[in-house]
Amino acid sequence: MNKVIKNAEEAVRDIxxxxxxxxxxxxxxxxxxxxxxxxxxxxxxxxxxISNNAGVDDFGIGLMLQGKxxxxxxxxxxxxxxEFERQLLSGELEVELIPQGTLATRCMAAGYGMPAIFTPAGxxxxxxxGKEVRNFNGKDYLMEMAFEADFxxxxxxxxxxxxxxxxxxxxxxxxxxxxxxxxxxxxxxxxLVPAGELDPDQIHTPGIxxxxxxxxxxxxxxxxxxxxxxKS
Amino acid sequence: MLDKNGIAxxxxxxxxxxxxxxxxxxxxxxxxxYIPDGISVVLQSENGLLGMxxxxxxxxxxxxxxxxxxxxxxxxxxxxxxxxxxxxxxxxAGKVDLTILGAMEVSENGDIANWKIPGKMVKGxxxxxxxxxxxxxxxxxxxxxxxxxESKLLKACSLPLTGVNCVKxxxxxxxxxxxxxxxxxxxxxxxxxxxxxxxxxxxxxxVIAGDISEMIL
Numbered sequence: 064m065n066k067v068i069k070n071a072e073e074a075v076r077d078i079x080x081x082x083x084x085x086x087x088x089x090x091x092x093x094x095x096x097x098x099x100x101x102x103x104x105x106x107x108x109x110x111x112x113i114s115n116n117a118g119v120d121d122f123g124i125g126l127m128l129q130g131k132x133x134x135x136x137x138x139x140x141x142x143x144x145x146e147f148e149r150q151l152l153s154g155e156l157e158v159e160l161i162p163q164g165t166l167a168t169r170c171m172a173a174g175y176g177m178p179a180i181f182t183p184a185g186x187x188x189x190x191x192x193g194k195e196v197r198n199f200n201g202k203d204y205l206m207e208m209a210f211e212a213d214f215x216x217x218x219x220x221x222x223x224x225x226x227x228x229x230x231x232x233x234x235x236x237x238x239x240x241x242x243x244x245x246x247x248x249x250x251x252x253x254x255l256v257p258a259g260e261l262d263p264d265q266i267h268t269p270g271i272x273x274x275x276x277x278x279x280x281x282x283x284x285x286x287x288x289x290x291x292x293x294k295s
Numbered sequence: 296m297l298d299k300n301g302i303a304x305x306x307x308x309x310x311x312x313x314x315x316x317x318x319x320x321x322x323x324x325x326x327x328x329y330i331p332d333g334i335s336v337v338l339q340s341e342n343g344l345l346g347m348x349x350x351x352x353x354x355x356x357x358x359x360x361x362x363x364x365x366x367x368x369x370x371x372x373x374x375x376x377x378x379x380x381x382x383x384x385x386x387x388a389g390k391v392d393l394t395i396l397g398a399m400e401v402s403e404n405g406d407i408a409n410w411k412i413p414g415k416m417v418k419g420x421x422x423x424x425x426x427x428x429x430x431x432x433x434x435x436x437x438x439x440x441x442x443x444x445e446s447k448l449l450k451a452c453s454l455p456l457t458g459v460n461c462v463k464x465x466x467x468x469x470x471x472x473x474x475x476x477x478x479x480x481x482x483x484x485x486x487x488x489x490x491x492x493x494x495x496x497x498x499x500x501x502v503i504a505g506d507i508s509e510m511i512l
Binding site: 089090091092093115138139140141142148151152160161162163164165166167168170171182183184185186187188189190220230231232233234235236237238239240267284285286287288289290291292293294 | 357360361367370378417455456
């Protein structure tokens with residue numbers, strides 16, 4: 064078993080035009096910076112990206128939007144990006160907005176081998192249009208399908224050579240559920256260690272879900288809203 | 296009449312010891328500043344944190360530790376972190392006792408609209424649809440009258456809905472309302488606001504039972 068690869072370029076080598084990707088992260092927190100850079104360099108086009116947000120103009124998925132690589136975004140909130148807005152209004156970019164919990168749970172369902180989930184989110188709103196509604200115990204639920212993604216690209220804090228992953232703090236967010244949901248899952252980690260060094264009881268994503276792993280470099284970890292209490 | 300901080304201060308009185316609470320962006324975030332001493336609550340941030348602490352001391356901010364508004368924050372003793380599916384799992388399962396969020400419109404049957412204005416750039420609903428569909432108790436913090444003098448407490452929402460029949464209580468610059476049986480029931484008046492002013496500022500069905508006292512902040 065050899066999941067360890069050299070770098071992001073090798074990780075994304077067979078991502079082709081028109082594919083569907085899951086990209087972990089919430090805002091700019093916990094995004095797979097190295098793989099995004101590699102995808103921008105590779106210039107892959109017509110991608111469908113499942114990601115909670117779309118980055119900012121000059122970082123994260125925003126970099127892929129600058130390169131006009133994205134055909135469709137599937138997200139819950141996309142507010143922080145002027146180029147995104149421009150492409151949306153001009154019709155170059157298609158956007159499907161879905162409730163955040165629905166987004167996460169549709170990823171999770173893929174990793175749990177469940178074809179669909181039922182959620183009350185969006186009942187009675189335009190999100191429900193065209194979807195099957197089922198009543199359980201007097202309450203309405205929408206049927207939402209598990210996502211299908213060619214690749215899931217996630218970022219973890221630590222990983223081992225078996226592909227086991229541990230995330231840090233709120234940089235966990237969508238990463239574990241997306242790691243479970245991709246047909247092929249790529250994990251970039253801040254620190255890659257030999258198998259045996261991570262405590263099995265502390266693993267967040269078991270290595271069975273991870274196909275490729277590498278230690279990333281030069282993490283910028285940009286902060287979107289720096290809010291602090293002044294030193295007293 | 297209440298300002299934003301006044302609305303937050305009044306809502307803070309609804310928070311009870313031991314509650315798990317989700318605070319939305321805007322006025323709801325300010326509620327955390329007014330939770331009385333001796334009341335212990337756990338704040339949930341839907342990006343994957345229970346036990347949200349204050350902003351970090353300048354220089355101690357951590358890019359890996361943010362809230363749902365993408366602001367740098369801190370943890371507290373007893374905090375826990377988890378993934379987004381679990382975060383909305385606990386919301387959907389009704390474990391979060393109280394959700395406080397903003398709104399652009401609320402209807403007399405408790406429908407809420409707070410995510411989309413036709414003709415304007417739509418940013419998305421984020422976690423709002425999940426929260427309103429599942430929360431045990433929803434309090435809305437909002438301006439009752441917009442800058443054109445139009446009421447936002449309506450018979451039916453004119454904007455695209457976020458959720459239906461879900462709002463339980465509303466605190467505005469003018470008063471406190473309970474939403475039940477297809478009407479806004481006035482519970483309290485804001486300082487210096489008359490019942491007449493409230494009537495004028497409410498387009499949906501308004502129920503005023505007996506003398507309505509002015510709120511004590």
